Amino acid sequence: MEAARNPWPALGTLLVRDGAVTPEQLEIALLEKRLKPELRLGEILVTNGFATRLQVTRVLAEQHELEFIELDIASIELEAALLLPEALARRYGAIPIKITEDGYVLVAVSDPTNIMFSDDLRLALGMPVRICVASPEAIATAITRLNDSATIEIEDVVTTAAETEDDATVLDLNHDTPAVVFINRSIAKALDLGASDIHF
Incomplete structure (x- = not known):
């Protein structure tokens, strides 16, 4: 009965504990959530300016007992990043x-509540997965920069191969690293079609 009288979910409790939101702000957000149950509490808090997206993301990581990382593009392995299509x-x-x-x-991931029970990600990667949490902005920036960089590099290779008509420009397709296989298949297909650019 006591638990039923306490409407604060763990997310709200942690945000109040950290001083990210006040109890009054949380009550307002919870009222809005009761009126609009399809909305997530974190989104309501961010939309109303009660908390930042970064604050909510950090607490979500703690709530799910996951590591929160400061995502650095230089630390991301391209081989791993290319396993997951940009879309x-x-x-x-x-x-x-x-x-x-x-x-x-x-x-x-930016929202562990959206990914923890999803088999789609594991199926898409074709490998077992471990999850950590980073800010949505950092992830979005990394996705854009890494995919743009990969596309430019591939287009340069395709252009060179098309101009020289030299299949040796394409990397060894027997190489079994995921990134090389992914890139080589894309390049080989583009060469077969006479394409000058590739989109992922």
């Missing part, structure tokens, strides 16, 4: 960071 990365707010020594893909 899926944006849909899930996720980016693979690296492949661990024990064969897992470490994936940074």
Whole structure:
């Protein structure tokens, strides 16, 4: 009965504990959520300016007992990042960071509540997954920069191969790293079609 009288979910409790929101702000947000149950509490708090998206993301990581990381593009392995198509990365707010020594893909997500029970990500990657949490802005920036960089590099290779008509420009397709296989297949297909650009 006592629990039933306390409407604060763990997210709200943690945000109040950290001083990110006041109890009064949380009550306002909870009232709005009761009126609009399809909305998430975190989104309501951010939309109303009661908390920042970064504050909510940090607490979500703690709530799910996941590590929160300051995402650095330089630390992301391109081989891992290219395992997930850009469209899926944006849909899930996720980016693979690296492949661990024990064969897992470490994936940074902005909302662990949206990903923890999704088999789609694991199926898309084709490998077992470990989750960490990063800010939505950092993930979105990383997705854009890494995919733009990969596209430019591939287009340069395709252009060179088309001009020289030299299949040796394409990397060894027998190389079994995911990034090389992904890129080589894209380049080979483009060369077969006579394409001058590739989009992922």
